[in-house]
Amino acid sequence: MVYRMGGIFYNVYIKKEKIYKVDYKSDRILPILLITIEYIAILIAEKLSLIIQNNMPYTAGKFYIPDIFFYIVIPSIYIFFVSHTKVNERFIFFWETMQRTFYAVLYSEIFCIIALYVFKSSNYLSRSYIVIFFMISFLSLYLFRQLLVKTCNRLNILKTPVIFVGNGKATEDIIYFTNHNNCFGIKVVDIVEEIEDINQLRKNIISKIEQLNVKTVIIAIPNLEKNKLLDLVEDIQPLVRNLMFVPNTIGIPVINLEVKKLYESNMLLLSIKNNLAKKTNRRIKRIFDILFSLLTIVIIIPLSVIVIILIMIESPGAAPIFKHYRVGRGGILFPCYKFRSMVPNAQEKLQEYLKNNPEAKMEWDKYFKLRNDPRITKIGKIIRKTSIDELPQFINVLKGEMSWVGPRPIIEDEIHYYGKYIKDYYAVLPGITGMWQVNGRSNTEYKERVSLDVWYVRNWSIWIDIALICKTIKTVFCGKGAY
Known part of the structure; x- marks a missing residue:
């Protein structure tokens, strides 16, 4: 399948001739690989911070961290907060990854300081080391994760298999997003085309889930009627691990959108913040x-x-x-x-050039710039x-x-x-x-x-x-x- 998005063509290849069962070893491997990478990143950050700290001028004696803190306590706290802040979600912008990594490091440092005081090991604290370790651990965690993401995407491995429902622009945008934002990508296993008959659509989706053993389904039909969407959700949710759908919020600012859950009413309240109004x-x-x-x-x-x-x-x-x-x-x-x-008489030269070149005039009216500007x-x-x-x-x-x-x-x-x-x-x-x-x-x-x-x-x-x-x-x- 070939989709046109934003002036470029993007290819999605789906094997229709033969159905393959999806191997879910990658789902088990990725969490282990992420923890391993995070552990290595923290150890390297600790070591580099120690080297910088102990080679700073006017340092009174050699600063060190006991092995129990260096190899176990500090890395464990960091790995916990990386998980808690959801750094490794698949559907986030790269700058959101940076933001979440920052908060994970901030929370980890605060918790580490508290832990050292509780265990009466505050003599191992150094204000300069805390600052150095904060900066280096942030860079180390972020860069190691980005390196892993780029490697996995380049080798086309560890991607989540997904069945899409709906073959419109929403599906195109999601596929494009996951492959162009430095996040762990998705593998499009199949796309179930939207049809009017909701019962037949439901049967088609369930059939694909059973055939392909896929545990993630995305319903990408923003304008789907509420009752039809509810019917699909009720029947598909018990069969998969993750069911996502695109609500009809196209055009609404979503970056600062917060979801409030009204449990008793079984409703969602969407809150949109205007950050620059504060x-x-x-x-x-x-x-x-x-x-x-x-x-x-x-x-x-x-x-x-x-x-x-x-x-x-x-x-x-x-x-x-x-x-x-x-x-x-x-x-x-x-x-x-x-x-x-530009030349000193730029305005006069522009007017003369546009008067004598109709194509340049059209380009100027469209872009307010000229590719071959004589000025x-x-x-x-x-x-x-x-x-x-x-x-x-x-x-x-x-x-x-x-x-x-x-x-x-x-x-x-x-x-x-x-x-x-x-x-x-x-x-x-x-x-x-x-x-x-x-x-x-x-x-x-x-x-x-x-x-x-x-x-x-x-x-x-x-x-x-x-x-x-x-x-x-x-x-x-x-x-x-x-x-």
């Missing part, structure tokens, strides 16, 4: 912006000096940094700083390709006019493209990077840009910001979609 979260985002700016300033300033010199050599007399007014939070215009990547200088092509031209915007971040992560800053002529969603844009600071920059950049049509900006505003969390910065670095190095 002053505390806006302050956290602002603090993150300032700290990240200060951390990266040692890279930004030397690189900026080099770029300024090169621009002055190529375009003598022209200011190396220019400001262009963009629409900020609340619709207020602000001067957005960039390195000069761009030689140095400009390099700094735009690598996004270095946007480095001066860290000044806007420090001034509070922009954020490191947010919607792409727009000009006044672009406001009408947002329509009713312009309120979402006005609600936050525009960003140096964001969803648009890591999802195609210049190749993304404007309608998609708007939907990406709206998604970000409605689903914001600090972990999404961290993840987008990491993905931006990868995208910039690959030079994907930039011109």
Whole structure:
């Protein structure tokens, strides 16, 4: 089967000719393998932390951890909290894995400190070691897990066998998600096509479950009537280990959605949080912006000096940094700083070029960018390709006019493209990077840009910001979609 998703083709191969019983050894192997990997990751983190601690200047004596704590107590606590925070779930974004790993490490460290005090072993504690071990154990656990995920997916092993009910877009999206988010994937064993006759559909599903011995079924029909869905759930649930279904919540922000269970009424109450509506979260985002700016300033300033010199050599007399007014939070215009990547008379040259080139005019109207822009200088092509031209915007971040992560800053002529969603844009600071920059950049049509900006505003969390910065670095190095 070939599915078209988001402008790309994705293949799902299902053997229809011959039915194979599913081997469930992988379901038993994976938990053991994960525990083993986590144990090794913690031991390595402990050892590295000890080496760093004992080689720090002004360390009074050699710090050590008794074997019982080093090999048994500390790893056991960490493995418990990794399981408790559900780090190894299959249907989560990679940044959620990062978030859950962070909390698992945080809870583990607190519990380890308490345990050492309870067992009167507090003399083994060192404040510097606690900080060092926190950072290294977080990186070690996360990286070891990602390495295991990538290895398993590359070798196509340890994937959960799944029968899908419904052959529409929901099925396509789930398959695509599990294979593109650094999580343990799924093996599509079969897809039961949706039909009107619910009794026949139920028989088809049960027949596939019995033939294939599959223990996970996903009903991917969001618009299925409630009574029909209940009938399917009642008959299928006793036959499988995991039964999942896609509720009709398409279009609703789901990242910050919480499920409240009303047991007596047998109902679910869905709660949607607007994180950026809270002053505390806006302050956290602002603090993150300032700290990240200060951390990266040692890279930004030397690189900026080099770029300024090169621009002055190529375009003598022209200011190396220019400001262009963009629409900020609340619709207020602000001067957005960039390195000069165009010739001084850029606007006049653009109008003349568009007038003489109808195809370029169509491209400009669609993307607000040109692949072969006659205004761009030689140095400009390099700094735009690598996004270095946007480095001066860290000044806007420090001034509070922009954020490191947010919607792409727009000009006044672009406001009408947002329509009713312009309120979402006005609600936050525009960003140096964001969803648009890591999802195609210049190749993304404007309608998609708007939907990406709206998604970000409605689903914001600090972990999404961290993840987008990491993905931006990868995208910039690959030079994907930039011109």
